[in-house]
Amino acid sequence: NAGVMQNPRHLVRRRGQEARLRCSPMKGHSHVYWYRQLPEEGLKFMVYLQKENIIDESGMPKERFSAEFPKEGPSILRIQQVVRGDSAAYFCASSPPGAQGYEQYFGPGTRLTVT
Amino acid sequence: EDQVTQSPEALRLQEGESSSLNCSYTVSGLRGLFWYRQDPGKGPEFLFTLYSAGEEKEKERLKATLTKKESFLHITAPKPEDSATYLCAVNTGGFKTIFGAGTRLFVKA
Numbered sequence: 001n002a003g004v005m006q007n008p009r010h011l012v013r014r015r016g017q018e019a020r021l022r023c024s025p026m027k028g029h030s031h032v033y034w035y036r037q038l039p040e041e042g043l044k045f046m047v048y049l050q051k052e053n054i055i056d057e058s059g060m061p062k063e064r065f066s067a068e069f070p071k072e073g074p075s076i077l078r079i080q081q082v083v084r085g086d087s088a089a090y091f092c093a094s095s096p097p098g099a100q101g102y103e104q105y106f107g108p109g110t111r112l113t114v115t
Numbered sequence: 116e117d118q119v120t121q122s123p124e125a126l127r128l129q130e131g132e133s134s135s136l137n138c139s140y141t142v143s144g145l146r147g148l149f150w151y152r153q154d155p156g157k158g159p160e161f162l163f164t165l166y167s168a169g170e171e172k173e174k175e176r177l178k179a180t181l182t183k184k185e186s187f188l189h190i191t192a193p194k195p196e197d198s199a200t201y202l203c204a205v206n207t208g209g210f211k212t213i214f215g216a217g218t219r220l221f222v223k224a
Binding site for chain 1: 146147149151156157158159160161164202204206209210211212213214215216217
């Protein structure tokens with residue numbers, strides 16, 4: 001039973017480019033969360049999605065960031081026109097139906113470096 | 116504003132030296148408190164969920180307890196492989212989970 005999968009594990013982008021981060025939840029899980037972790041800081045909630053729906057995006061920056069979880073395929077976190085301050089580890093987590101907000105299972109993360 | 120504070124920020128122990136990590140929270144209503152372990156370069160690994168004051172959970176050398184204002188993660192006779200960052204998080208009933216900044220534990224052989 002594969003866990004949460006994220007790719008790529010490492011991503012280097014130049015300022016102004018786009019970054020696309022992918023997340024495949026655990027089998028049977030229908031809820032996906034995205035978090036950002038800066039060095040020496042805790043995980044910060046960004047967005048919570050179910051299939052084809054954004055449920056809570058209160059932690060997402062208003063500009064340049066978007067997320068989706070299509071009916072088929074992985075969830076995608078997209079960052080347009082990246083800046084150095086976007087450099088961080090981005091984690092995806094999933095939880096099973098009926099357990100939203102409860103224990104979440106995390107992927108290995110994508111480490112984004114903006115040069 | 117809901118808040119989760121963990122202390123100490125870092126803890127250095129000798130192998131076999133038991134200790135506790137603290138997680139204090141101020142939230143409007145607690146639906147669940149979670150402990151995670153995070154190794155360098157990896158995602159958090161789920162350890163425990165606690166739902167109500169007085170509840171306790173155990174796993175190997177770890178024991179988590181919960182009161183109305185805080186939670187403790189007790190580590191009994193730690194080993195070097197217990198070295199990691201331990202994260203505490205709370206859910207207040209919505210979809211958002213609030214994480215503390217973590218306690219970095221170092222266990223020396």
